[in-house]
Amino acid sequence: MTVSPPYDTPAPQRTLEPDAYRARVAPAIGDAAYLASLKKVTQYYVVTAFIALFIGVLLGPLQAFNYAGINVYENPILKALLKSYYQGLSLHGVLNALVFTQFFISGWLLYLPTRDMGARINMKFAWGTYIMMTAGLLIAAVPLLLNKATLLYTFYPPMEGHWAFYVGATIMVAASLLVAGQVVLTWVGWKKQNPGQVTPLVTFMSVSLWMMWLVCSLGLVAEALLVLLPWVFGLRPGVDPLIAKTLFWWTGHAIVYFWLLPAYISWYAFLPKQAGGRIVSEPLARLTFVMFLLNSTPVGIHHQYADPNISNTWKMIHMFLTFLVAIPSLLTAFSIAGSLEDAARARGGRGLFGMLTHLPWKDPVVVGQILAMVSFIGGGAGGIITASFAFSPVIHNTAWIPGHFHITVGTAVTQTFMAIAFWLVPHLTGKRLVAPKVALASMWLWFTGMMFFAVGMHWEGLLGVPRRALISAVALPIYKEGYMHSQIPMALTGISGVILLLAGLSFFYVLFATLLSPRVDDAEAATPLPYSETISPAGRSLRGASPLVRATEPLLALWVVAFALVALMYGPVLMRLTQNASLVPGCNYYTTVQSEVGCNEQR
Ligand code: HAS
Numbered sequence: 001m002t003v004s005p006p007y008d009t010p011a012p013q014r015t016l017e018p019d020a021y022r023a024r025v026a027p028a029i030g031d032a033a034y035l036a037s038l039k040k041v042t043q044y045y046v047v048t049a050f051i052a053l054f055i056g057v058l059l060g061p062l063q064a065f066n067y068a069g070i071n072v073y074e075n076p077i078l079k080a081l082l083k084s085y086y087q088g089l090s091l092h093g094v095l096n097a098l099v100f101t102q103f104f105i106s107g108w109l110l111y112l113p114t115r116d117m118g119a120r121i122n123m124k125f126a127w128g129t130y131i132m133m134t135a136g137l138l139i140a141a142v143p144l145l146l147n148k149a150t151l152l153y154t155f156y157p158p159m160e161g162h163w164a165f166y167v168g169a170t171i172m173v174a175a176s177l178l179v180a181g182q183v184v185l186t187w188v189g190w191k192k193q194n195p196g197q198v199t200p201l202v203t204f205m206s207v208s209l210w211m212m213w214l215v216c217s218l219g220l221v222a223e224a225l226l227v228l229l230p231w232v233f234g235l236r237p238g239v240d241p242l243i244a245k246t247l248f249w250w251t252g253h254a255i256v257y258f259w260l261l262p263a264y265i266s267w268y269a270f271l272p273k274q275a276g277g278r279i280v281s282e283p284l285a286r287l288t289f290v291m292f293l294l295n296s297t298p299v300g301i302h303h304q305y306a307d308p309n310i311s312n313t314w315k316m317i318h319m320f321l322t323f324l325v326a327i328p329s330l331l332t333a334f335s336i337a338g339s340l341e342d343a344a345r346a347r348g349g350r351g352l353f354g355m356l357t358h359l360p361w362k363d364p365v366v367v368g369q370i371l372a373m374v375s376f377i378g379g380g381a382g383g384i385i386t387a388s389f390a391f392s393p394v395i396h397n398t399a400w401i402p403g404h405f406h407i408t409v410g411t412a413v414t415q416t417f418m419a420i421a422f423w424l425v426p427h428l429t430g431k432r433l434v435a436p437k438v439a440l441a442s443m444w445l446w447f448t449g450m451m452f453f454a455v456g457m458h459w460e461g462l463l464g465v466p467r468r469a470l471i472s473a474v475a476l477p478i479y480k481e482g483y484m485h486s487q488i489p490m491a492l493t494g495i496s497g498v499i500l501l502l503a504g505l506s507f508f509y510v511l512f513a514t515l516l517s518p519r520v521d522d523a524e525a526a527t528p529l530p531y532s533e534t535i536s537p538a539g540r541s542l543r544g545a546s547p548l549v550r551a552t553e554p555l556l557a558l559w560v561v562a563f564a565l566v567a568l569m570y571g572p573v574l575m576r577l578t579q580n581a582s583l584v585p586g587c588n589y590y591t592t593v594q595s596e597v598g599c600n601e602q603r
């Protein structure tokens with residue numbers, strides 16, 4: 001006999017505080033000198049990030065022109081600066097994907113939770129991490145600029161670069177781990193001082209993200225300390241490329257969420273307010289971040305479907321886990337679309353398209369982020385296709401891949417960070433955004449350029465054009481003939497290079513002109529942190545909170561689960577690789593001195 005559910009039992013009463021629906025206000029910080037120092041260190045992180053992006057962006061069109069069949073690398077002026085296409089590509093990838101992201105995120109995710117908790121952090125330590133990260137960058141930059149670390153941004157062995165590159169990169173990553181530690185420990189202190197309280201949303205998202213970085217960066221840490229550094233310092237006779245590559249992708253996939261989630265923080269917490277709407281559901285935002293904490297890392301083998309010595313079973317398991325990690329992004333898509341609809345309706349938008357027409361389309365902060373999201377619809381869908389075991393052989397190592405990552409990290413992330421800069425720089429400095437119309441134009445240009453690039457490169461990839469290749473210099477007629485069918489996508493890619501150059505120049509004009517303009521406002525009053533109101537809040541007391549809020553609150557325990565999941569999903573794979581390890585000597589393929597090309601003697 002079945003028992004019918006007790007429909008007449010009243011639902012448990014949640015007792016959220018009446019003001020829980022209102023926008024949060026950051027706790028006041030009375031000590032002006034401390035606040036100024038916190039803002040200053042954040043500004044240093046952010047400005048260093050954008051200087052890296054500036055150089056990286058200027059190098060971008062050279063790559064786009066190559067994929068349009070135009071070889072600009074033979075130009076004598078350029079030749080004096082860059083020895084080869086590979087040096088240009090290495091600088092472009094390292095500066096944009098590794099340096100820009102890491103500096104911006106370290107500043108953004110140090111500042112936000114500190115302000116959100118009203119915490120007093122050790123500023124000497126905070127400045128110390130910034131100086132350490134910058135020192136690491138400078139050490140790695142020397143061999144990069146001297147063509148001694150032309151290894152592309154994945155630095156796969158057995159390609160071997162100058163030791164200073166590996167040392168500098170390791171110091172940079174170590175500095176970011178110290179930032180992570182500082183934020184997590186500050187939160188632990190907050191929890192002790194506020195027992196029974198729900199962690200505020202922005203802090204929750206930031207702390208869980210730093211925890212995720214601490215899990216996912218372990219692969220890179222192990223690669224640096226156990227494989228690369230002992231090898232380049234001659235302590236090991238050679239290197240096992242597959243072990244290095246597997247450890248790299250342990251970090252390498254999850255790092256994309258380390259880039260993306262700081263943008264999600266802005267989309268969830270701040271964009272609704274900036275657009276005139278509300279956060280749809282705080283508990284759902286928390287669930288999203290917990291799903292990323294647990295599931296971002298044990299998926300990296302989707303980059304290695306073509307590699308030997310990893311069983312198909314593990315490849316399939318990682319494929320399914322990859323599909324699973326798309327779910328929190330889909331939750332985000334619907335949730336943020338809901339916030340935008342709420343904004344448009346509040347601004348008088350009615351009917352099916354009112355949601356589109358009534359958004360603040362003149363505000364570069366909002367427009368930049370919406371366009372970033374629109375690009376991510378294509379980027380995310382492409383990622384899911386890319387992850388499928390059956391389709392991967394068609395596009396792996398083709399131009400499709402850079403097509404994919406320019407509308408994920410290159411647009412969803414970078415364009416969001418650019419749009420954030422339009423309010424964050426005034427908030428940190430008390431200066432006013434110079435030329436908002438140029439700022440708006442730069443956002444449309446960036447989006448349009450990236451769309452051209454993405455269509456061109458995905459299309460070229462489907463036609464078999466390889467990635468990371470100086471295809472504009474191929475002399476063999478057979479290749480030329482093969483690529484003949486790519487004239488249209490090649491033209492689109494070339495056009496994208498010009499549009500993106502214009503976009504970059506206009507964006508950096510606005511940014512640097514704003515930074516160089518005089519301070520005119522009381523920053524706290526003129527540009528406060530743009531917290532949003534909430535339709536479905538989490539509340540402040542854990543006792544009155546929903547089961548979902550209570551289940552996601554114990555981040556330390558969830559962090560342990562994340563470590564366990566990674567150990568489970570990578571342990572057996574790495575064990576087999578270690579058992580079959582075979583060391584090979586390092587090779588130098590990128591030097592322009594012909595006699596130096598080749599592999600070193602086994603040490
Ligand atoms: Fe990826 C390769 C699979 C996401 C970056 N990826 C790369 C590489 C990079 C990269 C840099 O499985 C190249 C690495 C290399 O050099 O070799 N990727 C995925 C999957 C996802 C994914 C399944 N990737 C990203 C993100 C990145 C990124 C995010 C950077 C930030 N990727 C792969 C695979 C490869 C790969 C394979 C290896 C390929 C190979 O063969 O080498 C998923 O996380 C995507 C889920 C996303 C969604 C989209 C949600 C949409 C949202 C926007 C909503 C819009 C709104 C606007 C609300 C399901 C949230 C509406 C408003 C209006 C006004 C209309």
Ligand code: CU1
Nearest residue numbers: 252253302303
């Ligand atoms: Cu990936």
